[in-house]
Amino acid sequence: MHEYPITLRIVEIANQQAEGVGARVSGIDLVVGDDSGFIGESIQMYFDIIAEGTPCEGAALSIERVRPQLKCAACGTYFVRKPFSFACPQCGGDGYPTEIGKEFYVKSVELTTEG
Ligand SMILES: [Zn+2]
Incomplete structure (x- = not known):
């Protein structure tokens, strides 16, 4: 469960922003790629625990998932691969992993001064 330290870091970043202006954190938008090695559900679970008693408590954590894309070696097309296939939809060439x-x-971190 290596999401714990990274979630702690996210809460720290958001709390610093909030405390700097005397606000509370109302929402955090997080971008998590499917190949990042981190699981959104685990981050959400740790977030609820870590945020308790901090300016992040009660904040809505929004996790935007990014599906991995391959790039075709032959024609340069980026595509989301189908199960059990690495073939380019344009030319049938082999795709290789990208970032x-x-x-x-x-x-983004949303702050509120209400409440
Ligand atoms: Zn191609």
């Missing part, structure tokens, strides 16, 4: 789908970052 798309390995994303993991905080896209």
